[in-house]
Amino acid sequence: MAGSQHKLELKVEKFVASANLKTAMWVLIALGVLSFIIGLRSPERLWPAYLTAFFYFSCLGLGGLFFTAIQHIAKAGWSTSIRRLSESMTSFIPYILVTGLILLIGMHYLFPWANEEVVKSVPLVAAKTGYLNVGFFAVRLLLFCVGWLAFRYFIVGNSLKQDQSGDVNLTHKNVGLSVGFILFFSISFTLFSMDLLMSLLPTWYSTIFGIYTFAGLFQSSLAFLALMIIFMQRSNFVKGYITVEHLHDVVKFLKGFTVFWAYIAFSQYMLIWYANIPEETEYYLMRSQNSGWIMISMALLIFRFIVPFLALLPRGLKRNENHVILVSSLILIMQYVDIYWMVYPNFFHGHVTFGFIEVGMFAGFAGMFLYSVSSFLSKNSIVAIKDPRLHEAVNHHVTY
Amino acid sequence: MAKKRIGGYAGIWTDEHLVVEAARKVHSMGFSKFDAISPYPIHGMEEACGIKRSMIPYVTFGAGTFGLLGGLWFTWWTSAVNWPINVGGKPFFSLPAFIPIIFELTILFAALSSVGALFVLCKLPQVDPPVIDPDLTSHKFAIFIPENDMGYDETKLDQLFKSMGAIETKKVAEF
Numbered sequence: 001m002a003g004s005q006h007k008l009e010l011k012v013e014k015f016v017a018s019a020n021l022k023t024a025m026w027v028l029i030a031l032g033v034l035s036f037i038i039g040l041r042s043p044e045r046l047w048p049a050y051l052t053a054f055f056y057f058s059c060l061g062l063g064g065l066f067f068t069a070i071q072h073i074a075k076a077g078w079s080t081s082i083r084r085l086s087e088s089m090t091s092f093i094p095y096i097l098v099t100g101l102i103l104l105i106g107m108h109y110l111f112p113w114a115n116e117e118v119v120k121s122v123p124l125v126a127a128k129t130g131y132l133n134v135g136f137f138a139v140r141l142l143l144f145c146v147g148w149l150a151f152r153y154f155i156v157g158n159s160l161k162q163d164q165s166g167d168v169n170l171t172h173k174n175v176g177l178s179v180g181f182i183l184f185f186s187i188s189f190t191l192f193s194m195d196l197l198m199s200l201l202p203t204w205y206s207t208i209f210g211i212y213t214f215a216g217l218f219q220s221s222l223a224f225l226a227l228m229i230i231f232m233q234r235s236n237f238v239k240g241y242i243t244v245e246h247l248h249d250v251v252k253f254l255k256g257f258t259v260f261w262a263y264i265a266f267s268q269y270m271l272i273w274y275a276n277i278p279e280e281t282e283y284y285l286m287r288s289q290n291s292g293w294i295m296i297s298m299a300l301l302i303f304r305f306i307v308p309f310l311a312l313l314p315r316g317l318k319r320n321e322n323h324v325i326l327v328s329s330l331i332l333i334m335q336y337v338d339i340y341w342m343v344y345p346n347f348f349h350g351h352v353t354f355g356f357i358e359v360g361m362f363a364g365f366a367g368m369f370l371y372s373v374s375s376f377l378s379k380n381s382i383v384a385i386k387d388p389r390l391h392e393a394v395n396h397h398v399t400y
Numbered sequence: 401m402a403k404k405r406i407g408g409y410a411g412i413w414t415d416e417h418l419v420v421e422a423a424r425k426v427h428s429m430g431f432s433k434f435d436a437i438s439p440y441p442i443h444g445m446e447e448a449c450g451i452k453r454s455m456i457p458y459v460t461f462g463a464g465t466f467g468l469l470g471g472l473w474f475t476w477w478t479s480a481v482n483w484p485i486n487v488g489g490k491p492f493f494s495l496p497a498f499i500p501i502i503f504e505l506t507i508l509f510a511a512l513s514s515v516g517a518l519f520v521l522c523k524l525p526q527v528d529p530p531v532i533d534p535d536l537t538s539h540k541f542a543i544f545i546p547e548n549d550m551g552y553d554e555t556k557l558d559q560l561f562k563s564m565g566a567i568e569t570k571k572v573a574e575f
Contacts, residue, residue, distance in 0.1 A: 266496075269496065270496045270499065270500075274488075274497065313461070315453070395443070397443045397444065399441070
């Protein structure tokens with residue numbers, strides 16, 4: 001390599017969560033528990049908020065594993081030094097199982113098809129009870145969580161084992177496992193989002209819905225990954241392994257999937273708008289007739305696509321940490337707005353409802369997510385230190 | 401091509417690290433028209449040669465914006481102004497139906513202009529410098545300094561290239 005790159009300083013230390021971070025985590029979790037207890041007194045208010053926050057953080061957890069898997073499949077060298085960060089996001093997956101089981105308690109408040117009266121009075125819903133019934137729903141949820149946990153156990157486990165042994169075969173093994181995960185993920189996540197979000201309005205259907213939620217999942221996961229990279233660069237735990245070059249490439253990914261989200265969102269909208277079939281237009285009518293919802297729909301277009309797209313276009317801004325923090329935070333907020341936009345028009349007679357319960361549930365899940373991520377990072381090395389492709393990541397250099 | 405390609409002096413290396421060092425040295429000596437030739441992209445080479453960022457992205461952005469606005473104007477003019485046709489009871493100016501067209505035009509203009517700008521900026525299809533050594537497409541690296549560059553002096557360049565580890569130096573005649 002060129003002369004200036006010879007004096008690279010490389011350092012990895014153990015990650016220790018700062019006192020502020022720990023306090024913030026516990027405050028968030030306490031806020032979540034508090035609002036859950038308060039919310040139990042008005043369950044029809046609590047469960048939509050719970051579902052929104054649950055889906056949001058499930059997406060981040062799964063997005064971490066998806067990113068890890070595509071890096072293994074592509075045999076990517078550049079990303080080996082940041083792969084552990086995306087692996088740390090997967091540590092939320094066990095929480096998906098636990099919080100998903102809690103969600104089963106509130107099913108009757110959420111899903112019309114879980115109500116006897118609705119099923120009896122609406123033949124269209126009754127016809128779908130072969131798939132949409134409480135028992136099968138619970139089995140599916142359990143099956144997906146167990147599958148994700150198993151893939152996480154092997155893929156992340158192999159990577160952690162390699163930290164000790166340095167065995168190259170573990171890298172080869174992860175390629176096959178990742179292919180398996182992506183196949184399983186594509187089916188399971190499609191059905192997961194259909195079960196949790198699409199079936200809130202059981203008479204409506206969209207065949208692209210799973211891809212739409214996936215686009216949001218990956219965009220928000222990359223935004224969180226970019227924030228973690230900046231956090232690690234600014235902290236003193238790691239030097240030389242995680243650089244602005246990695247940030248640049250992750251932000252390129254982020255920009256790409258910002259476009260992908262818009263592409264999928266528009267594809268869903270345009271076909272429904274053009275065909276103009278009542279079963280399908282129902283969904284967009286609910287989100288455009290009320291003045292509050294039309295504003296939120298437009299906000300999604302502007303702040304989830306147009307603003308981040310233009311803001312991430314120039315090269316210099318992709319390498320500007322403060323700028324990336326702003327844009328990533330905007331995308332993470334808009335991911336919440338997007339899930340809120342999918343869930344809430346089905347409740348409260350179509351009125352826009354947002355308050356303490358929504359904030360509290362989000363805070364609770366955020367606290368759990370941060371706790372799982374930071375405890376994973378403090379237990380394991382921040383960098384996959386014996387990965388055979390690590391030298392490629394250390395010398396990674398984005399050309400013009 | 402009727403135009404003459406300019407001759408100059410070239411050094412040939414077999415080690416990519418040495419050629420990057422040599423490029424840095426030549427650049428720091430004030431040569432500005434020199435070229436480094438390699439069978440594959442070398443990391444750090446553009447910085448060693450002092451090559452600034454290309455202006456192609458700006459061309460792409462400008463042409464893309466033109467395609468976007470042009471597509472918007474054209475769909476509006478054809479469907480709502482010049483020849484309005486009622487399609488399925490939709491408004492004459494139905495933005496959702498026009499977005500695919502606008503999108504495609506944006507991409508078309510951006511992509512073709514980028515290629516066009518590349519040809520203009522690289523002065524293609526003219527190949528400059530002339531062929532120095534056929535092995536430069538497989539395993540050798542070269543630095544070529546044209547004779548119209550500032551401070552061009554063949555004996556000095558010969559010494560310089562040899563001191564930087566060149567295995568061969570040669571005069572490249574114009575043709």
